Amino acid sequence: MSLKTLLFRGSLKGNKFINFVPIVARNQYERRQNNTRKLLGTTSAFIFSSVAVGLANEKNKSKEEIIEAGTKRPDLPTYRAEEVSKHDSKSSFWVIYKNGVYDVTSFLPSHPGGEQILNAGGFSIEPFWNVYGMHKTAEIYTLLESYRIGNLHDEDVMDHSDHELWVKEPYRDKRLIVKTAKPFNAEIPPKEQVEHFDTPNELFYVRQHMPVPELDEKTHSFKIYVKGVNKQFEFSLSELDRFPRVSIRAALMCAGNRRSEMNKVKPVKGLNWAGGAISNAVWTGVRLRDVLIHCGVDLEDTEGKHVIFTGADMDATGMNFSTSIPLHQAVDPRADILIATHMNGVPLPPDHGYPLRAIVPGAPAVRSVKWLESITISRDESPSHWHQKDYRGFNPSKTWETADFSTAPPVYSLPVTSALCDPVDGDTVNVKGGCVTLKGYAYSGGGAKILRVDVSMDQGQSWIEAELKSDPAPPRQHYSWTLWMLNVPVKRGDTKMEVWVKATDSNFNTQPEKFDDIWNIRGILGNAYHKVKFNVKHN
């Protein structure tokens, strides 16, 4: 049963229920049915899948520890669902959660996910939170309860169980470090990162915004729309064979990688990634450029145009995930952007976009859209919430109140970064031959090559160059990560060590020392020096 069916199956459950489906969402569904996506896209804004997660730390992960909201409160009045449904405007905005009724009118302006919340006006937020599972934290339940005004009448309480939405999620390797289970977001363990130059598929970090869609390579097709000239093309997967097959080794990194370090300066919103939201693989497919040329896209007329990628993954309102990149980047032969079918020599696993995904090397991984359903050439960037209201850069003084996403530049490339992966913070390491071995990664976006990784054991007083392992056969630019290794001597008697790591790329950009001055509300682009403390044991 598809997500769409599930969402709307609910509306047939009872007579009353139909009244509670918010009009906005219903209209959206109808428009979608009529294939008029454009209006939907430009008039709606959608929750960040990761918005609320920054508030949760790893200790709050297990269900046992989460304080449930929405239990009955005998001290408060009771409302019928019909009464609640009237409060669906910005001037009076109520929502339902289980047995609870909440007046969140005053919360609306500070909802990190923007106006997406309006879709839940006068209605239960449970269907939304079932998709945006990261809301389910003790902090957010507590916040919700602070807006509590009453109880929902027993007859109107419904079961919004999320079981079926997630039941078909793929099997995941138990070594992955789970940040959120629904949607599934998980890091590769740091020591596994440096064990393999190309990350094994089952250990590749996973970043989902929604449930993993079920697709079949035999029946899946993707469409290319060229806006303005009203052209449309459709390709089955086997029809892609007409284009030359290409393999590109590229790391994918979430723009929020290392957010947990930025979080220590001042809390930010987003998945609390350590350094494990980056992995490296060889991607095989066809060049986006070749496909676009085949479709007649004018390579000389790219200025101000965008390529919108849309995936098959879908949010609570029936909106597909979507983001875009500039067309000039899409057709640049040196950018090596792929429509990929394979990852490290085998078909893409479901968690990584089976059967088809975009690979935009050097860009934040969000642009490498999974479960690719369509590509649109447009005068506008993707209107989706994920594109418009996330993955944009701000300075440290911008707050959720003052940040203007509409004028902030989208992140299409990533700055130089590096990390120590082995040992990790707090480890105790055996000294061998008077030395300990340090291993880590370095990476820079936009095709830049890592030229140098410098390690300091004395808080920046002196720096030692690490030994580098780069892509042995890079394409025209550098998209792979670089692994590094360094043996550092340990003095007899030393029991504690502190490592600072920083990398320099081929533009000779290097990392800032501290997170303070690159801090930003979304906690992205966190590339300050990696500073790790560990213990040493002399045998």
Added chain:
Amino acid sequence: MSLKTLLFRGSLKGNKFINFVPIVARNQYERRQNNTRKLLGTTSAFIFSSVAVGLANEKNKSKEEIIEAGTKRPDLPTYRAEEVSKHDSKSSFWVIYKNGVYDVTSFLPSHPGGEQILNAGGFSIEPFWNVYGMHKTAEIYTLLESYRIGNLHDEDVMDHSDHELWVKEPYRDKRLIVKTAKPFNAEIPPKEQVEHFDTPNELFYVRQHMPVPELDEKTHSFKIYVKGVNKQFEFSLSELDRFPRVSIRAALMCAGNRRSEMNKVKPVKGLNWAGGAISNAVWTGVRLRDVLIHCGVDLEDTEGKHVIFTGADMDATGMNFSTSIPLHQAVDPRADILIATHMNGVPLPPDHGYPLRAIVPGAPAVRSVKWLESITISRDESPSHWHQKDYRGFNPSKTWETADFSTAPPVYSLPVTSALCDPVDGDTVNVKGGCVTLKGYAYSGGGAKILRVDVSMDQGQSWIEAELKSDPAPPRQHYSWTLWMLNVPVKRGDTKMEVWVKATDSNFNTQPEKFDDIWNIRGILGNAYHKVKFNVKHN
């Protein structure tokens, strides 16, 4: 009279003199005459034109203040030139300066210009210093005198006056801030930088390694050699008309810009540039790519190949200035590399390469070779000293003893930087309407665009976004500088202000806070925050 003629005219002055011309230099001249440049290039190393200048500060500029070396010392023995000429090996190495004889054997390993000094063994260093004029500082004279062993016999003392080498230098605008007169190196005044988006030609900063060659556009031609296939092409300037003419707006910045700030951390070697070694202009010419395609260069076989640019400017040994860039960069249509004839709409001024120069946007300006004489497609980088022994990146712990130029990566792109130009450090500024206006520039190499300039008036506690002025019609990548402006409020009673400036580019790289961890022996790539203190006056 050419530089070459001048250098060797000296050898005909007297019978004895011919014995003193060092054999190495004489052989080089003869080889050059036989057009066998290759051996010359690979077996010689040449002084940095700017090597010694870091030791001199601006106070030492005027001739009056310089303590002359080489005066007679009655306390020391006298040597005949013939005797001195025998000491021309690494095991015993003497040189002459005016009346002085010096045993600099022990100095050889630490000569920053490497083995070029060997050309002066047993001979006068004056002809060399006449070309590498930056040696003429009080510090270097003092250093030289510390190696003094005797006096040259009166009959052997010669006039090595440098008058004629420099007499035909072009007229320079008096507003330029001269760092060294011979060769001429001068900054644009900071307040002039922000007055013009395209710097007027007469204010464009000047960076010379040698005297300005005299060339004529009517007779000048340049050659293209394709090594390996033994192809050779020659173009007069009018023959370039067969290629489409292109204009590209690009800043040129010396890799050593802002070296004076790095110098404050720990002394470095090189011209003591403040922030004035960057200017912006519109360059017009033909695409290098088009010319190379015309010459049959295979665009698909660029891996590991280089484009060597050779200029008409020549050092004391008759060696032309030369450096190289990777071939894949040279033929990348998005790199927009030009063979330029015009600067801001008029023929290139002599100081900027008349009649022909390479323009390599986004790269350190040294790659934009002036007075272009030839282009060589080669399996090797330029063998010249300027390419092999300069403009390479090192970490802060590398010393002249430990730095290995042969394995260090050449600098082909520049990191993100910014500066406040008005007011400058120590200025007193009138408060108008409760505010002072700050103006500056920002720039990033490799085609990256400046997305944001952040200004802090409280040492990084908070940051304000400045208003940006970018190239209104950039080519496919961004090569122009960005000017920025910001009005900051001043509290009544405040008399002193401190500004911190940092920029963020389209790869979301930003500047490091301090120079400490990017310090390097050559003082290049100095892109830490610009920190300026000034006074305010309330009316």
